[in-house]
Amino acid sequence: MNKPSKNVIVAGVGGQGTVLAGRLIAEAAMQEGLSVKGAETIGMAQRGGSVTSFIRFGGECATPFIKKGEADLILGFEPGECVRLLPYLGDGGAAVVLDRAVMPVSALTGASRYEPSEMISYLKNRVDRLVLIDAESAARALGTSKCLNVALLGAAARSGALGLTVERLASAVKAVIPPRLTEINLKALNTVTL
Amino acid sequence: MRREYLMGNEAMALGALAAGVGVVCGYPGTPSSEVISTVCRRAPEGVYAEWSVNEKAALETAAGAAYCGARTLVTMKQVGLNVASDPLMSLAYIGVKGAMVVLVADDPGPISSQTEQDTRTFGMYSKLPVFDPSGVAEAYEMIQDAFDLSEKYGTPVIFRPTTRIDHGYEAVTVKEPEEYKKITPAGFVRDPANLVIFPALSRRNHALIEKRNEGLKTEFSAYGKNEITEYGRGAKVGIATHGGSLGYVRENIADGDSLRLFKVATPFPFPEKLALEFLDGLDEVLCVEELDPVIERALTFTAGKYALPVKIRGKLTGDVAPSGENSPDSVAAVMDSFLKRKTTTGGRDVPAPPALPVRPPVLCAGCPHRASFYAVKLAMKGRKALFAGDIGCYTLGNAAPLDMCDTCLCMGAGLGIAQGVKRVDPDTCCFAFVGDSTFFASGISGVINAFYNQADMTLVILDNSTTAMTGHQPHPGTGVTATGQRVTPVSAEKVLKAIGLETVVTLDPLDLKTAVGEVRRVSEKPGVKAIIFKSPCVAIEKTDRRCTVDENKCVGCRKCINELGCPALGMKDGKAHIDAAQCTGCALCAKVCPVGAIGGDEDE
Numbered sequence: 146m147n148k149p150s151k152n153v154i155v156a157g158v159g160g161q162g163t164v165l166a167g168r169l170i171a172e173a174a175m176q177e178g179l180s181v182k183g184a185e186t187i188g189m190a191q192r193g194g195s196v197t198s199f200i201r202f203g204g205e206c207a208t209p210f211i212k213k214g215e216a217d218l219i220l221g222f223e224p225g226e227c228v229r230l231l232p233y234l235g236d237g238g239a240a241v242v243l244d245r246a247v248m249p250v251s252a253l254t255g256a257s258r259y260e261p262s263e264m265i266s267y268l269k270n271r272v273d274r275l276v277l278i279d280a281e282s283a284a285r286a287l288g289t290s291k292c293l294n295v296a297l298l299g300a301a302a303r304s305g306a307l308g309l310t311v312e313r314l315a316s317a318v319k320a321v322i323p324p325r326l327t328e329i330n331l332k333a334l335n336t337v338t339l
Numbered sequence: 340m341r342r343e344y345l346m347g348n349e350a351m352a353l354g355a356l357a358a359g360v361g362v363v364c365g366y367p368g369t370p371s372s373e374v375i376s377t378v379c380r381r382a383p384e385g386v387y388a389e390w391s392v393n394e395k396a397a398l399e400t401a402a403g404a405a406y407c408g409a410r411t412l413v414t415m416k417q418v419g420l421n422v423a424s425d426p427l428m429s430l431a432y433i434g435v436k437g438a439m440v441v442l443v444a445d446d447p448g449p450i451s452s453q454t455e456q457d458t459r460t461f462g463m464y465s466k467l468p469v470f471d472p473s474g475v476a477e478a479y480e481m482i483q484d485a486f487d488l489s490e491k492y493g494t495p496v497i498f499r500p501t502t503r504i505d506h507g508y509e510a511v512t513v514k515e516p517e518e519y520k521k522i523t524p525a526g527f528v529r530d531p532a533n534l535v536i537f538p539a540l541s542r543r544n545h546a547l548i549e550k551r552n553e554g555l556k557t558e559f560s561a562y563g564k565n566e567i568t569e570y571g572r573g574a575k576v577g578i579a580t581h582g583g584s585l586g587y588v589r590e591n592i593a594d595g596d597s598l599r600l601f602k603v604a605t606p607f608p609f610p611e612k613l614a615l616e617f618l619d620g621l622d623e624v625l626c627v628e629e630l631d632p633v634i635e636r637a638l639t640f641t642a643g644k645y646a647l648p649v650k651i652r653g654k655l656t657g658d659v660a661p662s663g664e665n666s667p668d669s670v671a672a673v674m675d676s677f678l679k680r681k682t683t684t685g686g687r688d689v690p691a692p693p694a695l696p697v698r699p700p701v702l703c704a705g706c707p708h709r710a711s712f713y714a715v716k717l718a719m720k721g722r723k724a725l726f727a728g729d730i731g732c733y734t735l736g737n738a739a740p741l742d743m744c745d746t747c748l749c750m751g752a753g754l755g756i757a758q759g760v761k762r763v764d765p766d767t768c769c770f771a772f773v774g775d776s777t778f779f780a781s782g783i784s785g786v787i788n789a790f791y792n793q794a795d796m797t798l799v800i801l802d803n804s805t806t807a808m809t810g811h812q813p814h815p816g817t818g819v820t821a822t823g824q825r826v827t828p829v830s831a832e833k834v835l836k837a838i839g840l841e842t843v844v845t846l847d848p849l850d851l852k853t854a855v856g857e858v859r860r861v862s863e864k865p866g867v868k869a870i871i872f873k874s875p876c877v878a879i880e881k882t883d884r885r886c887t888v889d890e891n892k893c894v895g896c897r898k899c900i901n902e903l904g905c906p907a908l909g910m911k912d913g914k915a916h917i918d919a920a921q922c923t924g925c926a927l928c929a930k931v932c933p934v935g936a937i938g939g940d941e942d943e
Contacts, residue, residue: 172344175342180510181344182475182507183344183509193906194498194698208667210586212667225695228692229695242399252697256739259697264692267692290920
């Protein structure tokens, strides 16, 4: 079967804005006149759990779900969550990752172990096209951590791995995000330069 | 017509509106909840929608509306159907005048449910036709077919998406409101001979139902969404599948594969004639299903009935996992083996990663449930106690370090369990925790049972003024309806007092000291008594309050972290640290801190 679709995975933790990021990618692809399918985990998993969105666009696909080894891009909102989804990344695939870890309660209380620096060095060794985003300086430039999801999206577009332009994403931001938040999100799209 | 990128639940809601639905009722439950919120947002004038108190009330309300000739939609998750099954089983015999589509969302995995029950099987049990959509765009069309079939045969019809359809997204071409079907209900016409269920009526109607279902087997064989597709030439093997798994199968059909694909959109009554066409000339068939082996059993039966020389494989033969959710990768493995082809899955061969973060869902930072549980935990320290939990965000109170949920069974069950434990283990101090929405949905009868039968227990209502877990729907205690109308709220306190409880205490869980003392005092009283912990859900009532750690005072003892498990609390350079982005200023940690190092719970 013919499968030329662009396969994107958004991986993060509940509350990080992964769902909106997926929605913006879909909107941008729709505006390009491309076919789009998507899927996301919501519900129980939202309460601080791992959250994954799949978006496939621009090709023929029978399901929004992506097989292992067939993702073109992982947008990692969190280093550990990016590593968790790494088996889905295909040869030559890209990962655009925020370097700031979200510590789970189990690690805070000492019931489990989580060492973010190990994740980052693992990503450096295993991902062909890795773009690591400095979350602190992006948040400082924006004056908030709340739009880091859109900043990450802008970085992914600029890296070329997303297959959508920053201009197209800006148009999606205007279509999807309420007017009072449009400006800060448009700024976020252009916060991270590569 | 216009194209919209829609979530499956949105597509089904818009499909129902296009079909002229007039009355929509349901109770929230993941993954079904967005259907009603979409109806509320998008319905043209004249469509009535409500969050019912529970699924039984929803179905009965819709039944009355359908008796009048309206097209009705009832929504719930699969375990909600257990609650609605009493009216639905009988309504299957009585039938409807307008139409009734019962949308029941199944949850293979399960991802956010208690069970992996299969509503297709419930369709067979209740003898009601079942539609099983395979994608978002198809669900939009198919739910309109379901309304037409319901009206044509005067029967409730089950529409059964699964989580991946409910929460999947596709660009869908939808109708404009002007294109929606217009239904003008005739109103209620007295007809007790057909609307009052007596054994004589049931005898007569049962025979008619069986006859109708025989006819539906043929009708469904001609239904366009039940499909046979040939891949390659001269196929000797076939794959039968349904729902979300159809996409996984199609995704895994490789160039050069020779097979026949059977997509079953109406698992009951089973399209037998079409199944015979599918089986004709095949040696082997693989059934790729989630939940019960419904298609596999039907095909095995068909092959036996017509003495066909074909082997049917699937869950019953051990070829497909008997439980759990399918994925493109799991289906690839099953198909590789069935088609005897080289492996097409597995991804890249990469070395094992370092230990991944463990992230079970947790109570949010500042969640008032944390404070409520902690107060009861402190009050019962050293006592033998039972903490019966229930269904909602507060089930997450089971996680360490709170560890305050000993049992959880189904909506409202904690009340009964607390009573039963006390009967057999009388020296245990028994608590039942129930959320406000769950209390109204199915807790009240448990309280009456306890009071009438002289039980000894403490009911704790965790009142955060919303149905939080499923996405913050209103309920009878909130004084707001599904469509935003302001109404008189039902008071849990007054309900409890009307039942006869003498001790009903309302507390602020964030006032820890008072809460602990009151829990101790109330729990020592005989009989049935209640505590209502009232504090709004932090996801709705946003605050500007934040707590901060005075690094000069903090001794790094980690008590705040280890006692509360709040996601905003961590350590930085040997001192406690509060993540300002998550903190809501609930200040529970400030009350736990032994050296008074945490403060700043004032508005900034």
